Amino acid sequence: MELAVYLTDPAGLEHLEEALQPLAMDGIPGFISSVLSLGQYGLEEYIANGMATTFLGESPIPLELGRLYFGQEFCEFLIPTPEEVVQAFFTACQMGWEFTYTTGYVTAAGLERTVANLAALASECPSAEVVVNDWGVLRVLGRDFPSLRPVLGRLLVKQPRLSRYVTERPPVLRTGIQAPLAEIQSRQIAALRETNLGIAAYADLLRRHGVARVDLDPVPQGLAPEALPQGVALSLYAPWTCAAASRTCRTAAVADPRRQTAMPGSPCSGPCREVNRNRVGVACVQPILLRGNSAFVYNLTYVANYLDGSLPVDRLVFEPYIPL
Amino acid sequence: MQLTVGLDRADHRTDIANYARQGVDEFFAGFVPGPWSERFGWEVGLNRRTFGGAAQYTDIDEMREAIAAVHAAGKRILITLNAHDYGHERLDLVRDVVQTLEGLGHDGYIVADPALMGHLRRWGVQTLFHLSTGAGAFNSETIRFFHERFGLRRVVIPRKMTLREMRVLMDNTADLNLEFEVMVIGYRCQFNDEFCFSWHCGSSGNFCTDYVKMPKQVRGRFPRNWKDVLQEAMDAPAEQFVQGSKLDEFCRYIAQHTPTEKPAPPPAEAGEQSPLPLAMFNNCGLCAIPALRAMGVHTLKVPVRGAPWQKGRYLEVVRAVLESPDPTPEFCRSLINSRGFCSAPDACYYHLDGQEG
Numbered sequence: 176m177e178l179a180v181y182l183t184d185p186a187g188l189e190h191l192e193e194a195l196q197p198l199a200m201d202g203i204p205g206f207i208s209s210v211l212s213l214g215q216y217g218l219e220e221y222i223a224n225g226m227a228t229t230f231l232g233e234s235p236i237p238l239e240l241g242r243l244y245f246g247q248e249f250c251e252f253l254i255p256t257p258e259e260v261v262q263a264f265f266t267a268c269q270m271g272w273e274f275t276y277t278t279g280y281v282t283a284a285g286l287e288r289t290v291a292n293l294a295a296l297a298s299e300c301p302s303a304e305v306v307v308n309d310w311g312v313l314r315v316l317g318r319d320f321p322s323l324r325p326v327l328g329r330l331l332v333k334q335p336r337l338s339r340y341v342t343e344r345p346p347v348l349r350t351g352i353q354a355p356l357a358e359i360q361s362r363q364i365a366a367l368r369e370t371n372l373g374i375a376a377y378a379d380l381l382r383r384h385g386v387a388r389v390d391l392d393p394v395p396q397g398l399a400p401e402a403l404p405q406g407v408a409l410s411l412y413a414p415w416t417c418a419a420a421s422r423t424c425r426t427a428a429v430a431d432p433r434r435q436t437a438m439p440g441s442p443c444s445g446p447c448r449e450v451n452r453n454r455v456g457v458a459c460v461q462p463i464l465l466r467g468n469s470a471f472v473y474n475l476t477y478v479a480n481y482l483d484g485s486l487p488v489d490r491l492v493f494e495p496y497i498p499l
Numbered sequence: 500m501q502l503t504v505g506l507d508r509a510d511h512r513t514d515i516a517n518y519a520r521q522g523v524d525e526f527f528a529g530f531v532p533g534p535w536s537e538r539f540g541w542e543v544g545l546n547r548r549t550f551g552g553a554a555q556y557t558d559i560d561e562m563r564e565a566i567a568a569v570h571a572a573g574k575r576i577l578i579t580l581n582a583h584d585y586g587h588e589r590l591d592l593v594r595d596v597v598q599t600l601e602g603l604g605h606d607g608y609i610v611a612d613p614a615l616m617g618h619l620r621r622w623g624v625q626t627l628f629h630l631s632t633g634a635g636a637f638n639s640e641t642i643r644f645f646h647e648r649f650g651l652r653r654v655v656i657p658r659k660m661t662l663r664e665m666r667v668l669m670d671n672t673a674d675l676n677l678e679f680e681v682m683v684i685g686y687r688c689q690f691n692d693e694f695c696f697s698w699h700c701g702s703s704g705n706f707c708t709d710y711v712k713m714p715k716q717v718r719g720r721f722p723r724n725w726k727d728v729l730q731e732a733m734d735a736p737a738e739q740f741v742q743g744s745k746l747d748e749f750c751r752y753i754a755q756h757t758p759t760e761k762p763a764p765p766p767a768e769a770g771e772q773s774p775l776p777l778a779m780f781n782n783c784g785l786c787a788i789p790a791l792r793a794m795g796v797h798t799l800k801v802p803v804r805g806a807p808w809q810k811g812r813y814l815e816v817v818r819a820v821l822e823s824p825d826p827t828p829e830f831c832r833s834l835i836n837s838r839g840f841c842s843a844p845d846a847c848y849y850h851l852d853g854q855e856g
C-alpha cells in the first residue's frame with residue numbers, strides 16, 4: 176500500500192524527517208511528560224503523532240512511502256504561494272516521490288490563488304494529482320488544466336464523521352415514531368455507512384470529470400463496500416478526520432478584543448501557526464481538537480476496519496500534524 | 500427584495516394567510532412522511548432539519564393544504580430536499596417521496612446534493628432548483644458547475660461570507676440571471692452547514708452547541724523540533740533539567756508563544772445588554788439589509804421552522820427594516836429592544852465594522 180505524507184507549509188517540509196520519526200509515547204517518563212504538559216488538553220496532536228508513527232511502523236500491511244500531499248484544504252488565508260507549491264513538488268522529486276496538491280473550498284480571492292498554484296504546478300508536473308474540495312475548482316481544473324488529475328476531496332464526501340455522536344447506539348428522538356428503538360438505530364447506522372458515491376448517475380458525473388480516486392476520512396461506522404462506484408481507488412487520511420469546518424475562526428480572534436470569532440474577509444496574520452485555541456476539557460482516547468477554523472477527531476482506531484480487503488483502499492495519507 | 504420563511508405542520512391555512520399579510524413573498528417547508536421517519540427516525544433526514552417532526556410536514560394532506568393555501572395567497576412554496584447526501588440505499592424511498600410531492604403542485608426544490616439533482620431530473624422534475632447553502636457555492640465557478648449541469652433559478656449564499664465576498668460572487672455570475680438569497684437573522688452556528696459532519700439529534704446535545712458553550716484556552720504549538728527535544732530529555736534527563744538546555748529553551752519558547760486567553764467581555768451597563776434579546780435574535784444582520792438590497796440580493800431568508808412565536812417576531816423586525824427608508828443600527832436596536840445588542844461578541848451576523856465592540 177502506498178503511504179503519503181501530508182504537509183501544509185514549507186516549515187513542514189524542512190522538518191519532514193522528524194515528523195515521520197517514530198516515538199514510543201508510552202516510554203516517556205512522567206516527569207518529562209509533565210514538563211511538556213503532554214497530558215493536558217489541546218496537546219493530543221503530539222501524542223497522536225507518536226501513536227500514528229508507531230502504528231505505521233508496526234503495520235502488518237506493507238507500507239511504501241512514495242507520495243507527498245501538500246496544500247491547504249481548510250483556510251484560504253493559508254493557501255501556499257506558487258513558489259511554495261513548486262518547492263514542495265521538487266522536494267517530492269528529490270525524495271523520489273509522487274506529488275499531490277491539496278486544495279480547499281474557496282471564495283473568488285481563494286480561487287485566484289488556487290488557479291495560480293495550479294498553473295505553476297501544471298508547468299512543472301502536468302500529470303500531478305490535485306485534491307478538490309470545491310466544485311468550482313473541479314470545473315476550473317477540467318477546463319484550464321486538463322492534464323492534472325483530480326481526486327475527490329474528503330470535504331465533498333458528506334458521510335457523518337463524529338465518533339461522539341455516531342455510535343452503535345446513537346441517541347434517537349422517539350417523538351412521533353412507533354418503530355422499535357433498536358430497529359431505528361440499526362437502520363440509522365446502516366444509512367450512515369452509505370454515501371452518494373454509490374449512486375450510478377453521480378459516479379458517471381465524477382468519471383466524466385476524470386475523478387478516479389476518492390479521499391476519505393475514516394469514520395467509526397465504516398463504509399459499506401456497495402457505497403462505492405466501480406473502478407475508483409480510495410485513500411484514507413490518518414490520524415485526523417475533519418469533524419466540522421467553518422469560515423469563522425476562534426484562533427484568528429485571539430487578538431481581537433471585540434469578538435470571540437473572526438470572520439474572513441480581511442487579511443489574517445495566521446496565528447494558528449503559532450497557537451491553538453481550543454475548548455478546555457479532559458483528555459480522552461479519541462479527542463476532538465479545534466485547529467483554526469475547523470474541528471478534527473482522532474481516527475486511528477477506525478483505520479484498521481478499512482484495511483481488511485473489502486474496500487479498494489490503496490493509499491494511506493499520514494497527517495503528522497493537523498493539516499491546518 | 501422579497502422575504503421567504505419556513506413553514507411547518509403547526510402552520511395551517513389561516514397562519515399562512517397571516518404570513519402573507521405580514522409581507523412574506525415565498526415559503527419553504529420540509530416533508531417527512533411516516534414511512535421515512537419510521538424507518539430512519541428524524542436524525543437521518545430528508546432535509547437539514549433533523550430535530551423532529553415539529554419542524555416538518557408529516558402528513559400528505561396537511562402538506563397539500565399548505566401548498567394550496569400558499570398558492571391561494573398568490574405566493575410560492577419550495578420543498579427542502581437539502582440533505583448533503585442521500586446514500587444509494589435510500590434513493591428509492593426518496594423517489595417515492597418526490598413522486599408524491601410532484602402531484603401537489605409546489606414550486607420547486609431546495610437541493611444541495613449533486614447526486615440527488617441528477618436523479619430529480621431523471622425522475623422528470625422540471626422546475627429550476629434553488630441551490631441550498633449546503634452546496635457550498637462560495638465562488639462563481641461552483642455556481643456555474645451546478646447551473647450548467649442541473650439548471651438553477653436561485654443560489655442560497657453560504658453563511659459566513661462577507662458582504663464584499665457576496666458582491667463579488669454575484670457580479671461574477673451576473674450573466675446567468677440567477678436570484679440570490681441570504682440569511683439575515685437567527686442562530687448562525689460556529690461551523691458551516693456545508694462542512695458539518697456531525698450528528699444532530701433533537702433529544703441530545705450536539706457537537707456544535709456543546710463546543711460553543713465550553714470555555715476556551717489558548718496554548719502555544721510545539722516547535723517543529725519537539726521530538727528531538729523529547730528524545731534528548733529521555734536519553735539524558737540530568738543534562739536537560741538545567742537552565743539553558745534544549746528542554747529549557749523548549750519550555751521558554753512555549754511560554755513566550757502562548758498569549759493568555761482573552762478575558763470575558765465586560766459586564767454591560769444596566770439595561771444595555773439583557774440576555775433575552777440576545778437569546779431571541781442572535782445572530783442579527785438587520786442593519787446589513789440596505790447593503791444587501793443595494794448589491795441586488797433577491798430574497799432574505801428567515802430560517803426558522805418549528806417555533807411559531809419566534810418566527811412571527813423575526814418577520815416583524817425584518818419587515819420593519821425592509822420598509823424603513825433609513826434603517827440605521829439604532830433603528831434596528833430599537834426593534835429588538837436592546838441598546839447594547841451590537842456590542843455583544845459575535846452577535847452581528849456579518850461582523851460589520853462599527854457595529855460591534
